[in-house]
Amino acid sequence: MQTIVDFLNGLVWSSPLVYGLLAVGLYFSLRMRFFQIRHFKEMIRLMFQGEKSPVGISSFQALAISLSGRVGTGNIVGVATAIFIGGPGAIFWMWLIAFLGAGSAFIESTLAQIYKQNEDNQYRGGPAYYIEKGLGGKLGKIYAGAFALVTILATGFLLPGIQSNSIAGSMTNSFPLPHWVIGAALVILVGLVIFGGVRSIARVASAVVPFMALIYVFVAIIVVIMNIQDVPALFGLIFRSAFGMEQQFGGIVGAMIAIGVQRGIYSNEAGQGTGPHAAGAAEVSHPAKQGLVQAFSVYVDTLFVCTATALMILMTGMYNVSDGEDGLIVDSGVHQVSPDGEENYGGTVAYTQAGLDRAFSGQETFDVDFVGFGSYFISFALLFFCYTTILAYYYIAETNLVYLTHGRWPIAKILLGVLLIASVFYGTISSAGLAWDMGDLGVGLMAWLNVIAILILQKPAIAALKDFERQKKEKGSGKFAVYSPDPSEVKEADFWHHDYPKRLEDEKEYNMDFKNIDR
Numbered sequence: 001m002q003t004i005v006d007f008l009n010g011l012v013w014s015s016p017l018v019y020g021l022l023a024v025g026l027y028f029s030l031r032m033r034f035f036q037i038r039h040f041k042e043m044i045r046l047m048f049q050g051e052k053s054p055v056g057i058s059s060f061q062a063l064a065i066s067l068s069g070r071v072g073t074g075n076i077v078g079v080a081t082a083i084f085i086g087g088p089g090a091i092f093w094m095w096l097i098a099f100l101g102a103g104s105a106f107i108e109s110t111l112a113q114i115y116k117q118n119e120d121n122q123y124r125g126g127p128a129y130y131i132e133k134g135l136g137g138k139l140g141k142i143y144a145g146a147f148a149l150v151t152i153l154a155t156g157f158l159l160p161g162i163q164s165n166s167i168a169g170s171m172t173n174s175f176p177l178p179h180w181v182i183g184a185a186l187v188i189l190v191g192l193v194i195f196g197g198v199r200s201i202a203r204v205a206s207a208v209v210p211f212m213a214l215i216y217v218f219v220a221i222i223v224v225i226m227n228i229q230d231v232p233a234l235f236g237l238i239f240r241s242a243f244g245m246e247q248q249f250g251g252i253v254g255a256m257i258a259i260g261v262q263r264g265i266y267s268n269e270a271g272q273g274t275g276p277h278a279a280g281a282a283e284v285s286h287p288a289k290q291g292l293v294q295a296f297s298v299y300v301d302t303l304f305v306c307t308a309t310a311l312m313i314l315m316t317g318m319y320n321v322s323d324g325e326d327g328l329i330v331d332s333g334v335h336q337v338s339p340d341g342e343e344n345y346g347g348t349v350a351y352t353q354a355g356l357d358r359a360f361s362g363q364e365t366f367d368v369d370f371v372g373f374g375s376y377f378i379s380f381a382l383l384f385f386c387y388t389t390i391l392a393y394y395y396i397a398e399t400n401l402v403y404l405t406h407g408r409w410p411i412a413k414i415l416l417g418v419l420l421i422a423s424v425f426y427g428t429i430s431s432a433g434l435a436w437d438m439g440d441l442g443v444g445l446m447a448w449l450n451v452i453a454i455l456i457l458q459k460p461a462i463a464a465l466k467d468f469e470r471q472k473k474e475k476g477s478g479k480f481a482v483y484s485p486d487p488s489e490v491k492e493a494d495f496w497h498h499d500y501p502k503r504l505e506d507e508k509e510y511n512m513d514f515k516n517i518d519r
Helices: 002-012 015-031 040-047 059-070 073-086 090-114 127-135 137-158 160-174 179-194 198-226 228-242 247-268 275-279 287-316 350-361 373-405 410-429 432-475 494-518
Strands: 117-119 122-124 328-330
Touching (some): 015 090, 015 247, 040 287, 059 275, 059 287, 073 090, 073 247, 073 350, 073 373, 090 228, 090 275, 127 137, 127 432, 137 373, 137 410, 160 179, 179 198, 179 410, 198 228, 198 287, 198 350, 275 373, 287 432, 350 373
């Protein structure tokens, strides 16, 4: 299995995808005149705008679901892996892909809103929907079906195991619990929520994700303050390393860029095609509103949470850097033995745990038997982050299942839930290397299919941003912007052509009647 997965990953995560994702993000950013800077304040305002309906969730709930998928093991274990393979400079490339990736996130999320539809009494949207409607014809259906199948496989089977594996690894660092016990507990916790539908997932995500993210960043700020004198030198190290100017890491620049982009995409998911599923479920008056909110979620994930992890690791010096073969360029002494008995130098949660333990306990070296504040805190942070990510994965897989079945086979949802739960349990008892490699394969396949699609279908999304900006300028605020696309220019946007105008008419009639009664 490992050999097959390694071979496929070599094909999927080749240079064209790595550099192509950077190029696509840059292209969209230029095309929209770096909207991620111009509309930064608007992103924050729209995030808390409370539009919702019986069939749609609010922008904040959609943000919480998408952040559930984004903020997870990639923010803690993924950052550690990036540093291990690419050194400190890999963090710069994670930042860059996040900044540029906001463009891709806007396009895909806005398209999800434009082409969303009401299925089984709730909004459904995402790449499968906008690919079919945007491309049209037989090609559109075949392409959309391929994406849906790949996404069900990735989010329903390949990716959940990474999250549960990371939970098991961090918990056993802090508590003497067998992996199968942790797996059994996760099966119960996940099963209690996923069968409650999107609103159940949205309620849990809205309560857990913002709370844990704020606490996590707050702890990182404390570590930064405790080591404030090292901040300038640390950022200098990151930037010098990123461009090969740090002699120590000059020989791994290629690996640094590749792993920075790869882990950045895995973490913030911009262009990958997962975020649009939650975006399509939101109730908004204009697709660009949710596009801006989802673009901001990329900042939250990478520029806030990933940076917090990187600072805690790098400031305390608790990390190793591989030379690309069997040796180490940097050896801080953070070594662990994996469940299969092999010594593990990197890619584990141990870096972050060791960094926090050192910061708050003052111990100078890594001690595998020492369990301090850092070990406990990261264990619980990963538990909450990864748990909500698993819930988000189920929602994404379910959305694509509904797309394929049109909601006609209720038993299929139950089978999907069972498959995901089995993946969660298997992830807790499998090796970390295989779990991550399978997850990378799923992410790469989705990214290839989605990036090609949004490049082809970008026009309506860019036009939507221009329309939103025009209305904002005319009305003095984007709050009152309403989307009314020309049917000849944006075909198949059935919700905006028929359902939404009818609702506006109904609301207008209701408001008029209410005023007459009041008189």
